[in-house]
Amino acid sequence: MCSNYEIECLEDLETFISSQNNTQNVSYISIVPEVCKTYPCILGIDEAGRGPVLGPMVYGISFCPINEQIILEKLECADSKALNEKKRDEIFNNICKESKTLGWAVDIISPMSICNSMLSRKKYSLNQVSMDSAVGLIKSAETAGVLIAHIFVDTVGPSEKYQEYLRNLFPKYKITVAKKADSIYPVVSAASICAKVTRDHALKVWKFPEEIDVTDGGFGSGYPGDPVTKQFLVDYCDPVFGYPQLVRFSWSTSELALENLAYHVEMEDIEEKNVPANNNLSITSFFKVAGTKKRTEKTRHEFFTQRCLSRNVEF
Structure with missing residues (x-):
């Protein structure tokens, strides 16, 4: 988690995002209020940008002491999809101002990371990408010292299975996974707003390496x-x-x-040169002979390096 940058408003958020590499996943957690380290807290989780064909998917969390959750209603936290952009930005700024009571975090999952995961040889679905992001954010809150008591999650897939999955990973917490949790629980609504605002502004400051x-x-x-x-x-x-x-x-x-x-x-199979017809290579041919000249690596075209493409193929 990136924790050495303090975000107090939208302008800070844009500055933070624009300083990052678009091709890589980026995470951020706010300064954790001292009260969240000493008093049991509720924590909400939601995402933004699961369906678009462009841009990152962002997972967000918000947390506050159980006895302070009324502040979420005062800030008018609601399902981010039901709010216009101006209202979301306003609520996000107000969440940042309540830094003595509220905390939040986001995980920005790059388009490249999403695609590489979904097209990998090992099955790694978008649902699993989502769950891993949510789990990572919970662990980051734990590491930062948040005293978690109850976690509320907007579901991915069947809510019962997702809830069981999280309970097995975090048995000491009470966990509630529900459909449309962002419109039911204000703490999830706040997470939804943090995620949505982050995605919107990530698109606004997107840098095209091309x-x-x-x-x-x-x-x-x-x-x-x-x-x-x-x-x-x-x-x-x-x-x-x-x-x-x-x-x-x-x-x-x-x-x-x-x-x-x-x-x-159309890709043609390339025949290897200097390979015996019977393909019976000596075992010593697989070892480097002492004193032989080191093989020099050719410089790869930037198209491959920008997209993090590797020669290593896992079967």
Whole structure:
């Protein structure tokens, strides 16, 4: 968790996000109020940006002492989807101002990380990515000293299974997992707002390493049904290299667009040179002979390094 940066308002949040690497996951936890270390707390968990084809998915938590939870209602915490952007930003700023009572944290999961996980050889679904993020945030709160008593979670998949999964990991806490928890429990609503505001502003300050010129809001909301987003997928598809790193290329929306816009490529098997026909290599050929000249690594094209592509393949 990044803890050496104090976020007191939206401007601080944007500064923090813009200083990070878009291709990597980034986490942040606020300063934990002293009262949250000495008095039992409730903790809420929710996400923003699960469905969009563009941008990161953000998981958020909020926490406060059980006897102080009335403050969440005073701040008008509600399901972030039911609030407009201006209201969400206002509530987020007010959450930051209540730093002696409320704490929060976010986990920004990059589009590249999401796609690499979903397309890996080992099955690693978006649900599992989500659960791992939630678990990581709970552990970060623990490490920071939050005295957790009860955790409220907006579900991913069947709520009963998710609740059992979390209870097995955290048996000392009371855990409630429910559908639409962000509209039922104010502490989850606060987490929802922190996650949504973080995602919105992450998109506003998104830096394109591909050096393409996209005006602010030029890619829309990121949801597949948004006409501006649809047009972005058409305008910014390279026929050879595909999409910029903002795009979740594992989504069916982008896959279908690539089929129509990108060149079709057929990969041929490359025959290895200097390999005996019977493929019976001497075992000593697998070891480096002392005194032999070191093999020099060729510099890889930045396309591969920017996308964290590796030669190591796990079977």
